[in-house]
Amino acid sequence: MxxxxxxxxxxxxxxxxxxxxxxxxxxxxxxxxxxxxxxxxxxxxxxxxxxxxxxxxxxxxxxxxxxxxxxxxxxxxxxxxxxxxxxxxxxxxxxxxxxxxxxxxxxxxxxxxxxxxxxxxxxxxxxxxxxxxxxxxxxxxxxxxxxxxxxxxxxxxxxxxxxxxxxxxxxxxxxxxxxVTRALLTAGGLLLVLVAGLTWLVTRQVVTPIRMARRVAERLAAGRLQERMRVSGEDDLARLALSFNQMASNLQRQIRQLEELSRVQRRFVSDVSHELRTPLTTVRMAGDVLHDARGDFDPVTARAAELLQTELDRFETLLVDLLEISRFDAGAAVLDLDDVNLVDVAHRVVDRNRALAEQRGVTLTVSAPPHPCLAEADVRRVERIVRNLVTNAIDHAGPPERGRSRVVVHVAGDDHSAAVAVRDYGIGLAPGESALVFNRFWRADPARARTSGGTGLGLSISLEDTHLHGGWLQAWGRVDEGAQFRVTLPRRAGSPLRHSPLPLVPTDARERLAEATP
Known part of the structure; x- marks a missing residue:
């Protein structure tokens, strides 16, 4: 107008x-x-x-x-x-x-x-x-x-x-x-008023359906999938409203199908996980008996008992992860909040995984400030996040003969947030894989063996744990330069995050070094 x-x-x-x-x-x-x-x-x-x-x-x-x-x-x-x-x-x-x-x-x-x-x-x-x-x-x-x-x-x-x-x-x-001048001014003013009235009328006729479509689209985005536009007449706006309603109906049908499929999948995972507990307990008891008596068996049978015990441990870990995923899907996961020192968490996780790192020939170090980095969080879930990141970094660390078999855990904090970053110098991530690495059962190299006994759900569970805290879990990687995973948590539960005290791109990455070179 x-x-x-x-x-x-x-x-x-x-x-x-x-x-x-x-x-x-x-x-x-x-x-x-x-x-x-x-x-x-x-x-x-x-x-x-x-x-x-x-x-x-x-x-x-x-x-x-x-x-x-x-x-x-x-x-x-x-x-x-x-x-x-x-x-x-x-x-x-x-x-x-x-x-x-x-x-x-x-x-x-x-x-x-x-x-x-x-x-x-x-x-x-x-x-x-x-x-x-x-x-x-x-x-x-x-x-x-x-x-x-x-x-x-x-x-x-x-x-x-x-x-x-x-x-x-x-x-x-x-x-x-x-x-004549007064007459022209009067006529011009009246003409402008008339033009304004006609413009308002035409604009209202055009904009009103668009505003209705905007409101309906906002309600659809809010989850009210039953909302529809009123269709009156046979002009272009009426056809637009008809097409909009058809689109909304198709989206509603597909969303409901996906929700039903997702609900069936979650129910299947939950039911199977719970149903497997009893037979797994029975098999675990029999396996423990065989494993304890392996000294009386011939070498082949004793080796079979050891393999059975190892796979039962892995199967039990997978079952626990599936049960945890089902809790996240059902919205039943809750936090047991307390003041957690991320420096202590990092040292505990590194000490517990040092044997696995030495077995792989990987050096584990912690880079943390001398003062505590506190965050209001669930210590069990935070330790699980850091443990998954560290074991994942050990799995993907570079070979010792190339001098890249090391993993560094960085810890830092400020007045608003605290962060832990796990840096490895292994195979890295290809472009686009940093967005896929948190998908369930996704692997960067399907042919690569899991030496840490992982189930493929660790990073997915870590992401859900981080979101439950209102934090960020992000990944950076370059082929043959390694990768870095950074988890950032608010100092106070429920506080919004605006930045992280640690950079996502490592300071020793080539792109950071190129930016620092004049």
Whole structure:
């Protein structure tokens, strides 16, 4: 509406200005023709009177007075002023050349350009000027635009040329132009109001369905999948509403199908996990008996008992992870909050996994400040997050012969958040894999063996634990440069996170080194 009103105002102003110019030019043109014709008539009448003057008259001043007096009298009745200037008026001015003029007229109303014209030419001429009147003391009392027409006559008494100036005011034309201006302003204002009303009406007809579609889309986004738009008519907006409703119906149907499928999957995982507890307990008891008695078996049977015990441990771990995932899916996971020192957590996790790291030839170190890094969190879940990150880094650490078999655990904190970052220098992550690494059972290298006995659910569980704390779990990696996983937790539960005290991209990464190089 604003743009339409601005454009309409510009157009109306342009058209109004053009009409005013045309009206003014037409009024002035008609007025000029009329006053020139009237001046010519007065001049012709004056010439006829001069022709009838007896040749015995020799007083030029008297003859000029007799010539000008009746013209001045007619001018007072017809609304124009007269100035009769004698010879030399162009040099000395009308005031000092024995001029005869209408009483109260300021002779300087005749412009100098017109005086200069009659110094070299006897042709009738006219020009625009300001007609001023004066009082007895010579003070200007009023000024109005007008037209000055000049023509020359010769007096028989001295045979010299005298110039008659007729001053016609333009007050009527000025009033007419003012009336036209007011009419145009009034019409322009009414037209703008009409345009504004029409624009508002059309805009409302167009915008109202769009606003309805926006509100319905917001309700759909909020989960109210039954919302629909009203369809009325057969125009484009009605077809848009119909298409929108069809799209919403398709989305509702697909979302419900996905929700049902997800619910079936979660129920299946939960039921299978619980149902496997009893047979696993039985198999575990039998396996423990066989494992304890393996010394009495032959070597092949003893080795089989050891493998059975190892796989039972892994199976039990997988079952525990599946039960934990089912709790997250069911929304039954809760936090047991306490003030947790992430520095102590990092040292405990590193000490517990040092044997696994030495078995792989990996060096485990902790880089932490001397002071505590506290966060209000569930210590069991935080330790599980860090343990999963550390064991994952050990699994993917580089080979010892290349000098990259090390894992560094960084810990830092500030007034608002605390973070733990696990850096390895192994195979790294390809572009796009940092977004997939937290998917359930996803592996960067499917052919790679799991030496830590992982189930493929560790990072997924860590991500759910982090989200449960209102924190971030992010991954960075480059091929042959290693990877870094960073978990960031708020210092106070429920506080929003805005930044992390540790960078996601390691300071020893090539891209960071390239940025630091001038």
């Amino acid at each position: 604003a743009s339409t009103l601005v454009l309409s105002a510009v157009v109306v102003s342009g058209v109004g200005w053009f009409l005013l110019q045309q009206t003014r030019d037409g009024l002035l043109e008609n007025r000029v023709d009329a006053v020139v014709a009237e001046a010519d008539n007065e001049s012709a009448e004056a010439v006829e009177r001069l022709v009838a003057v007896p040749g015995t008259e020799t007083d030029a001043s008297t003859q000029a007075s007799e010539l000008a007096t009746p013209i001045i009298a007619r001018g007072e009745t017809r609304g124009f002023d007269v100035v009769l200037g004698g010879p030399g008026s162009n040099e000395d001015g009308l005031a000092g050349a024995g001029s005869i003029y209408t009483p109260g007229l300021d002779t300087s109303s005749v412009p100098q350009s017109l005086l200069d014209h009659f110094a070299t030419s006897a042709d009738t001429a006219w020009t625009y000027s300001a007609i001023r009147t004066v009082d007895e003391r010579g003070q200007v009392t009023s000024s109005a635009p007008g037209i000055v027409v000049g023509s020359q006559v010769r007096l028989p008494s001295d045979g010299r040329a005298w110039t008659m100036y007729f001053l016609f005011p333009l007050e009527e034309e000025q009033d007419t132009l003012a009336l």
